[in-house]
Amino acid sequence: MNQSKDLVFECETGNYHTFCPISCVSWLYQKIEDSFFLVIGTKTCGYFLQNAMGVMIFAEPRYAMAELEEGDISAQLNDYQELKRLCLEIKKDRDPSVIFWIGTCTTEIIKMDLEGIAPNLENEIQVPIVVARANGLDYAFTQGEDTVLAAMAQRCPKIKSNTEKPPLIIFGSLPELTANQLTLELERQGIQVTGWLPEKKYTELPNIPEGAYVVGVNPFLSRTATTLMRRRKAKLINAPFPIGPDGTRAWIEKICSVYNIKPTALDQREQKIWDNLKDSLALVKNKSVFFMGDNLLEISIARFLARCGMIVYEVGIPYMDKRYQQAELELLKETCIKQNSVIPRIVEKPDNYNQIDRIYDLAPDLVITGMAHANPLEARNINTKWSVEFTFAQIHGFSNAGEILNLVTRPLKRNVAKIPLS
Amino acid sequence: MKLAYWMYTGPAHIGTLRIASSFKNVHAIMHAPLGDDYFNVMQSMLEREKEFTPVTASIVDRHVLAQGSKEKVINNITRKDKEENPDLVIVTPTCTSSILQEDLANFVTRASYNSKADILLADVNHYRVNELQAADRTLEQIIRFYLDKEYSDTISHINKTKYPSVNIIGGFTLGFHNQHDLVELKKMFKELNIEVNLVIPEGTSVNQIKELPRAWFNLVPYRETGLKAAEYLNEKFKMPYVNTTPMGIQQTSVCLKEIQNILNTEGGNYNFDEYITRQTYFISQAAWFARSVDCQNLLGKKAVVFGDATHAANFAKILHFEMGIEVIWAGTYCKHDASWFQNEMSAFCKEVLITDDYNFIANKITQSEPDAIFGTQMERHIGKRMNIPCGVISSPVHIQNFPLGYKPFLGYEGSNQIADLIYNSFTLGMEDHLLEIFGGHEDNTEMISSNESSNLITWNQNAREELNKIPGFVRNKVKRKTEDFALNNQIQEITLEVMYAAKETNQ
Numbered sequence: 001m002n003q004s005k006d007l008v009f010e011c012e013t014g015n016y017h018t019f020c021p022i023s024c025v026s027w028l029y030q031k032i033e034d035s036f037f038l039v040i041g042t043k044t045c046g047y048f049l050q051n052a053m054g055v056m057i058f059a060e061p062r063y064a065m066a067e068l069e070e071g072d073i074s075a076q077l078n079d080y081q082e083l084k085r086l087c088l089e090i091k092k093d094r095d096p097s098v099i100f101w102i103g104t105c106t107t108e109i110i111k112m113d114l115e116g117i118a119p120n121l122e123n124e125i126q127v128p129i130v131v132a133r134a135n136g137l138d139y140a141f142t143q144g145e146d147t148v149l150a151a152m153a154q155r156c157p158k159i160k161s162n163t164e165k166p167p168l169i170i171f172g173s174l175p176e177l178t179a180n181q182l183t184l185e186l187e188r189q190g191i192q193v194t195g196w197l198p199e200k201k202y203t204e205l206p207n208i209p210e211g212a213y214v215v216g217v218n219p220f221l222s223r224t225a226t227t228l229m230r231r232r233k234a235k236l237i238n239a240p241f242p243i244g245p246d247g248t249r250a251w252i253e254k255i256c257s258v259y260n261i262k263p264t265a266l267d268q269r270e271q272k273i274w275d276n277l278k279d280s281l282a283l284v285k286n287k288s289v290f291f292m293g294d295n296l297l298e299i300s301i302a303r304f305l306a307r308c309g310m311i312v313y314e315v316g317i318p319y320m321d322k323r324y325q326q327a328e329l330e331l332l333k334e335t336c337i338k339q340n341s342v343i344p345r346i347v348e349k350p351d352n353y354n355q356i357d358r359i360y361d362l363a364p365d366l367v368i369t370g371m372a373h374a375n376p377l378e379a380r381n382i383n384t385k386w387s388v389e390f391t392f393a394q395i396h397g398f399s400n401a402g403e404i405l406n407l408v409t410r411p412l413k414r415n416v417a418k419i420p421l422s
Numbered sequence: 423m424k425l426a427y428w429m430y431t432g433p434a435h436i437g438t439l440r441i442a443s444s445f446k447n448v449h450a451i452m453h454a455p456l457g458d459d460y461f462n463v464m465q466s467m468l469e470r471e472k473e474f475t476p477v478t479a480s481i482v483d484r485h486v487l488a489q490g491s492k493e494k495v496i497n498n499i500t501r502k503d504k505e506e507n508p509d510l511v512i513v514t515p516t517c518t519s520s521i522l523q524e525d526l527a528n529f530v531t532r533a534s535y536n537s538k539a540d541i542l543l544a545d546v547n548h549y550r551v552n553e554l555q556a557a558d559r560t561l562e563q564i565i566r567f568y569l570d571k572e573y574s575d576t577i578s579h580i581n582k583t584k585y586p587s588v589n590i591i592g593g594f595t596l597g598f599h600n601q602h603d604l605v606e607l608k609k610m611f612k613e614l615n616i617e618v619n620l621v622i623p624e625g626t627s628v629n630q631i632k633e634l635p636r637a638w639f640n641l642v643p644y645r646e647t648g649l650k651a652a653e654y655l656n657e658k659f660k661m662p663y664v665n666t667t668p669m670g671i672q673q674t675s676v677c678l679k680e681i682q683n684i685l686n687t688e689g690g691n692y693n694f695d696e697y698i699t700r701q702t703y704f705i706s707q708a709a710w711f712a713r714s715v716d717c718q719n720l721l722g723k724k725a726v727v728f729g730d731a732t733h734a735a736n737f738a739k740i741l742h743f744e745m746g747i748e749v750i751w752a753g754t755y756c757k758h759d760a761s762w763f764q765n766e767m768s769a770f771c772k773e774v775l776i777t778d779d780y781n782f783i784a785n786k787i788t789q790s791e792p793d794a795i796f797g798t799q800m801e802r803h804i805g806k807r808m809n810i811p812c813g814v815i816s817s818p819v820h821i822q823n824f825p826l827g828y829k830p831f832l833g834y835e836g837s838n839q840i841a842d843l844i845y846n847s848f849t850l851g852m853e854d855h856l857l858e859i860f861g862g863h864e865d866n867t868e869m870i871s872s873n874e875s876s877n878l879i880t881w882n883q884n885a886r887e888e889l890n891k892i893p894g895f896v897r898n899k900v901k902r903k904t905e906d907f908a909l910n911n912q913i914q915e916i917t918l919e920v921m922y923a924a925k926e927t928n929q
Contacts (some may be wrong), residue, residue, distance in 0.1 A: 014481055015498075020457030038424075042517040042548065043433040048460045050428055067424040073521055081423040089425060105455045105518050109487065136455035136481055192698035284712040353478070353505065372475065379472035 007333050007343060011360055014349035017372045019052060019388065020292035020316055021134040022102050024051050027187065027392070028148055029062045031173045034201050036096035037063035038086065040114070041104030062094060063251065068106055075110075079408060080117050084125065098202040103133035126203070128154060140318035141295050142220040142391060149224040153232060156208045163258060166235070167194035169206050172217035172236055172395055173225050178202060182242060183215065189256055189263050198223070208232050211253030213311055215255055217242055217396060218283070220296035222324040239326040243297070245273040246305030248329055273382045273398050277308075280405040283412055285309035287365040290358075293317045293350050294370050295391050299325055301305045301368075302344060304330040304404060311341055313362050316350035366411060383411040428780045428800060430755035430818060435591040436461060437556030439477055441647075442512045444594040444623040447477045449508040449539075450881035451498055453491070453519040453526060456481055468824050478482065478502060482518050491524055498540060509628045510540045510564070517548040542567060548673075554646040554730070556781035557594065561623060562650035562915060568631035569658065580635045580659065586685050586692075587617035587912070589637040589655075591663075593624050598733065599831050600624070603643060607668070608702040609911040614697060616681070622651075630822070635659040639684045641677075642733045643667055643832060645759060650855055662687075667769055668734050670703055670711050670740035671837050685812030701834045708837035711845070712744055720848055724748045726790055729776070729816025731756040733831070734764045737796055737815050737840070742770045745844060750790050751775055780804075791899050799823070809894070813847040828910045864867045879908050882915045888918055 022045055025037040039045055046065040047422050053061075066086050071077040087099055118129040129380055134144035149171060149367045161167055169184070171320075196207020197214075208214070214228045215237040237363040239254035240247045249270045256263045274281070289305055290300045292314025302315045307378045322329065336343045352373065359367055359382065367377055367384045374384040389407055393399045429703035435452060440460045452458060462475040480491070480498040485918055499511055513530050516854055526543050527646040534541045546556040573580070590607055593600040604621060611618050619637035620626055640655055640663040642648040651665040662684045668674040678694045684691045691905045702709050711717060725747050727738045731754045738752040747866050753775030754763045760776040767774045775786065784804045787795060795812040800818050805812035814823055815831075830836040881889065900921075 014456070014483070015478065016456075017459055017462060018457055019453075020460070042546075043552075044435070044458060044517045046429055047432040047436065048457070051460065051464060061427075065424075066424040067426045069424060072423055073549065077423070086423055086425045105482070106521065109518065136457040137487060140456060155888055188823065356474075370463065372459065372466050375466045375470060376472060376474045409538050 005337075005343065007329060009322075009348065010345060011348045012351040014090050014351070014354045015315070016215070016293065016350045016355075017239060017370045019141040019370075020048050021139040021140060021141055021147065022049065023052055024134060024144030024148060025049070025063045025100075025102060026061075026392060028100075028145060028173060028198075031175075031200065032098075032198050034097035034203060035062060035092050035100060036094055036098070037100045037102065038066050038106050039063065039102040039407045040066040040068065040083075040112070041102075042106050042220045045104050045106075048060075057061070062096065064090070073106070073110055079112055080121065080365045083117060084121055087121065087125055087127065087129070091125060096127065098128045098130060099101065100151075101129060101131045102148075103131065103135060105137050106388045108133065108135050108137055109238060119368070127287045131329065133309050142218070143223075143296065144318065146221050146223045149173070149221060149320060150227040151333075152198060152205065153208070153224055156205045156232070158209055158232070159207050160209050161207070161212075167207070167209065167233070168192065168213045168215065168255070169195050169197060169208055169217055169228075170217060171197040171228065172221055174196055174217060175394055178400065180394050180396050181399060182293050184394070185248070185252060185397060186255065190261055191255060191259055208234055210237065211257060213237055213255075215239060215251075216324070217251075218297070219300050219325055219328060220323040225324050227237055238324070238327045239299045240303070240331045243394050244302040244404065245398050246307045247300055247304060247328075247331070248401075250327070254327065269398060272305055273401055277402060277405055280402070280409050281308055282411050286311065288313055288356075288362070288414065289366045289368065289408075290364040291315045291317075291360065291369065292352065292355050292369040292373065292387070293347065294387050296366075297390050297395075298331060299328050299346070301390060301395075301404065303328065303335055303383075304401075306332065306335045306339055306341060306344075308405070309339065311365055312336075312344040313342075314355070314358065315344050315346045316355060317346060319347055320346060320348045325383065330399075366408065383414075385411050388421065423763060430778050430780070430800070431817075432553040432797065433517060434546040434548045434551050434553065434556035435514050435544075437551075437558075437647075438512065438514045438546055438555040438560040440553075440595050440597075441557050441560040441623055442514070442544075442872055444625070445510070445564070446625055446627045447476075447508050448510045448628060448847065449502050450480045450512045450514050451495070451502060452477065452514045452516055453495060453524075454479045454482060454516040456483070458516055458518070463620055464596060467477060468819075468821050470824070476506070476508070482522070482718055488789075491529070495526065495529040496533045497747055499529070500536050503533075503537040503539045508539045510542065510856075511537070511889040512560070512682075513541065513543045514545065515546065515548070520548040532670060540553075540567070552758075555646045556755065557648045560656050561591070561594075561647060564628065565622070565631055565634065565651050565655055569630055569655075572632040573635070573658075582605070582638060583617055583619060583636050585617055586688075586690055587619040587637045589619050589634055589640045590621045590683075591640050591642050591651050592644045592646075593621065594647060595624070596817075597644070597647075598730075598815075598819055598823065599825075602752070602828055603832040603836070605828070606833040607641070607643065607834050609834050609835075610668070610753070613756075614678075614681075614694065618686075635661065638688055639663060639679070639681070640703055641665075645762070646730055646732060646756065652658075668735050668832050669736040669836060670744055671706060671834075672743055673736055674698075674833060674837070675702065706834040706837045708744065708834075708841040711841050716845070717745065719869075720745055720747055722748070723793045723848060724750050724790075725786060725794045725796060726750050726792045727745065727815070728754070728801055729750040729793075730754060731759040731763045733816035735763055738767060738771060740837075741796070741838060742846065745841075748842075751786070753777065753786075794844075796844075796847070811847045813843045815843075879905050879916060884918050885916045885921050888921060913923070 028035050114131045118131050122129045130151045132147040135145045210233040213236045214232045231234050240250040242248040242251040286313040290313045298315045298317045302312045367385050377384045395404045438650040442448050459479045465471050465475040480495045481629045530541050530543045544560050592603045615903045626747045642665040655661040664680045668677040669831040675698045682692045682694045727734050732752045741747040742749050749771050751773035752767050752771045764774050778799050795801050796815045800814050802812040904924040
């Protein structure tokens, strides 16, 4: 292991397992209640969605595949006419306020001009059409949400506000309850949240005037942040993410500092959460953890776990935006120094095969990984936690810190007779 | 373009990967973008596989789009060759590589100069074949590759096994109860004194493929995967094959008779009659069960069947011939095998459906109002929504269809399992019925409008009360039929008399 005093960044081959970014439709269609998501791709995309979404697929979801056939690939069929036919069918059956077109690898390769077709069709059928290219050629898993939110950012109204302080818009899709908790947390400090990107309805997209402050809640939203800054002339508050009580506190503090507010009682608030977590903390202290990397939440969770007293060996991550995650990276480094623990290596575009070699060598107490590797690792007596659960569980804010530790400690608590398996 | 919410079969490469990972020590390399390796998750979750799935991706990203894969695929092949020492590497195209039209064959040739493993390019086209067809092709391709290498055109030097023997072809990873079926088939052949020469692909090494022609005949238990291989073996080595699925008492007996005939034409002297009789009447309980008074209740029950060709066809036959249940319609999503399916069903089934549109099937089930559904996981969910019990008999399936306990669908034990499945599906409905009659559940007085013109018709108080006494699972059916009757006779208010009149016309 490296004993560096600074963060070490490496980059491997990119041969790793992750979910395709189109998976974002599964949580976004639930978040945006009046939306319909149309994934324009092949059977491969459809097969992934239907298997990854499991039971959700049977609940009459507001998403579907526009399955491309040979005629579409060889341009014997007219893209515009085909999409018009499907979108009219969707309009008739579901009457959504917006249709999202999710571009895939195939639409990229055959260069289907979705951005070009959408405005015309939108005019013709009178339903807003938002295009996001959430494909596996360019992005991993949660970055899918980033492409959708970046596209939505362009659709937000732009009305000059005459309030004294610039408004604050938070971006990132969170379950209603979690979003309300964070809003409330800021209100306690006297900060008014003007809006969220996304809100629970497309028709309620927040107003983002020039000079508004924007802050992200998730580490995978760099395109959205860039779009808000460059296209909407908003000012980005670069803060650690509100994951874990330490992250939440730092997030609030940073926002307060921008508005020149001195936060009140944040210390006590954070301390109380840590006190409540005592039992779980005793369980994880000095245990080691290895992130194989697949959802971009890795840095924030590693930082929280380091603060909990865990030893982080390696943080695999699909893509590392050092600018957007700057404050988070600094907090990670600071935390490791404060805890007097090893500073982990951060491996971008990891190679799963090499990682498994390193896991054998390091024998960590816990590996956070995708389902492809979880059972085989368990069969080799290595504890695992399925990383996707961190994406779907409520992990933001003070009150959800326990939820993260529940996920982390579950495999450590599991107390079954260890039968030698191999 | 096709608007699709759900599909019964996966893309072609899944079929190839299922075959590849069924063999021992075969590695597949997908030419695919990030995220397409979802197969590994399914293998590891559904099959609860302890080993790492021997599938890796040679990632197609922006650089590949701009400049082509260049040495990338080759490097990935030679790297896996060194790391894992596989006997065979199968390069698997995906929908993405289908349109990139890179010369994968050339990569395969070049990689084979530097690899110890054999290297094959799966001959499947994403836009032409589905998961099952691709599996069938890939299995044949692998067998053909090794046998053509081993045997020149003169095949005189093949030594058949001393005693009668069989290859079981088909049965592979993520197949519906395939593992249990294979155990049951092996058991059956043991009891018949027929040696199992090879089971292919499941758990077999490609180095054993050259032994295939030593068997006296081949058995293809599932039509979807294995027929192509059996046809090739028949053509090249004159090996006869049986493709009657031994599912249900009757079909098992037909299958065994066919095997008997083959062995006897090869010079044996076999008679399985006694074995069949003993198994049917004393070992399996299904035949007796069908005669028992319990099963009288099943008389006049209506069922619908949907699934892959093998399971749907054989299951429909069991329902009709062995349990006396009326099959209103049977259908399959195996459109490529439509004529066979139609042919098998035409004798006893009024309507045959060939479709892969689940909305169509859902509507069809709504219209037919069967007492039970036998279908895939999708039909199970349709049934749940409509309160009709459903037995799952075919892929696509969920993790609960990979049971830990022994649950074959084939052979004599399979017949027992199937009888249980059928009976339990109907009794659950019956229990529900009794519960409703004796007021076991909360009173559900709200009537669901099932008829578009029902707003023209009113129910008087007495009739409404009578309707609510009818058990929930048939209430809507009665309501609709009564309203239809009223409409046809220009009656606007439904009274008790109208209800009874409607009931009489229905009988």
